[in-house]
Every structure is written in structure tokens, then in C-alpha cells.
Amino acid sequence: MEKTAVFPGSFDPFTVGHESIVRRALSMFDKIYISIGYNSEKKGFFPLDVRLKWIRKVFSDEPKIFVESFSGLTVDYCRKIGALYILRGLRTSSDFEFERAIAQLNKSMYPEVESVFLLTIPEHTPINSTIVREVIRHGGDASKFVPAAIDLSSYIKKR
Numbered sequence: 001m002e003k004t005a006v007f008p009g010s011f012d013p014f015t016v017g018h019e020s021i022v023r024r025a026l027s028m029f030d031k032i033y034i035s036i037g038y039n040s041e042k043k044g045f046f047p048l049d050v051r052l053k054w055i056r057k058v059f060s061d062e063p064k065i066f067v068e069s070f071s072g073l074t075v076d077y078c079r080k081i082g083a084l085y086i087l088r089g090l091r092t093s094s095d096f097e098f099e100r101a102i103a104q105l106n107k108s109m110y111p112e113v114e115s116v117f118l119l120t121i122p123e124h125t126p127i128n129s130t131i132v133r134e135v136i137r138h139g140g141d142a143s144k145f146v147p148a149a150i151d152l153s154s155y156i157k158k159r
């Protein structure tokens with residue numbers, strides 16, 4: 001049976017930390033859906049269509065990767081696309097506590113689903129989407145925190 005994983009997140013924006021987790025997971029799964037969970041009442045910093053376009057560009061040469069958005073519960077989305085694995089990255093012990101609660105809740109709602117965690121590489125531990133947004137808000141250059149295929153230039157404020 002095909003092994004399908006979902007890597008859910010806001011990816012606002014997708015960072016080198018996210019990219020590394022996905023690339024390392026490629027040997028473990030037949031298909032990985034990178035799926036942006038959205039809430040119509042909560043707008044992101046970057047528009048949803050831009051976030052989707054950027055991630056598709058990063059993995060344009062990778063046939064095992066699918067990029068989509070979804071609303072509602074991650075487990076309902078997993079059921080819909082036939083995914084039995086939820087991929088997540090872990091940076092710190094606080095990530096662990098947060099992820100543990102979500103994974104245990106997901107398992108109670110969908111017993112067949114398994115959460116799979118990969119530890120970040122040490123260089124990526126301090127990188128997160130919030131920091132990238134803050135750097136951009138203050139007119140800084142955040143390009144080294146996102147994959148090379150993502151062009152943030154139109155979002156960098158002229159100082």
C-alpha cells in the first residue's frame with residue numbers, strides 16, 4: 001500500500017527548516033502532501049495563493065510532492081486524501097509538548113493515523129516563520145531563511 005504523509009502547517013512563509021524536513025522525509029513516503037491549513041477569518045501575512053505558489057516552485061522537480069490548502073481538521077483532511085501519516089518537525093522541548101498534545105488528540109480522533117516527527121538539524125533550530133515575518137516587517141533581508149526558489153524581494157520594505 002502506498003504510504004502517504006501530510007506535512008500540515010501555515011508556512012507563512014515556508015522556510016529552509018520546513019524544506020529540510022520535507023526533503024529528509026522523502027525516502028520514507030511514496031507521497032508527501034505539503035498542505036496549508038487556512039482559516040477564512042484569519043488572514044496570513046502572505047496571501048494563501050502566494051504561499052502555495054512558492055512551495056510548488058521549491059519542489060517543482062519532485063513528483064512525490066503535492067501542494068494544497070485545506071480548512072478544518074487535519075485528520076478530516078487526511079481521511080479525505082487517504083493519508084495515514086502526519087509529518088511534523090521538532091526544534092525544541094516546547095515544540096515537543098505542543099506537538100505531543102496535537103498528535104495525541106489527532107490519534108484519538110483518527111486511530112489509524114500516525115504522527116511522525118523529525119528533529120530539525122541544529123542550524124535550523126532558531127528559524128521560524130514568525131522571525132522571517134518580523135525581519136521583513138522591519139525592512140531586513142530574510143532571504144537566507146527561505147529556500148532559494150522563494151523571492152521575497154517584492155515584500156521587503158524600502159528603507
Ligand code: ADP
Pocket residue numbers: 008009010011012015016017018021087088089090091095119120121124125126127128129
Ligand atoms: P504551524 O502553524 O502548524 O505550527 P508552521 O508552518 O509554523 O505551522 O510549521 C509547520 C511544521 O514545521 C511544524 O511541525 C513545525 O514544528 C515545523 N517547523 C517549523 N520551523 C521549523 C524548522 N526551522 N525546522 C524544522 N521544523 C520546523
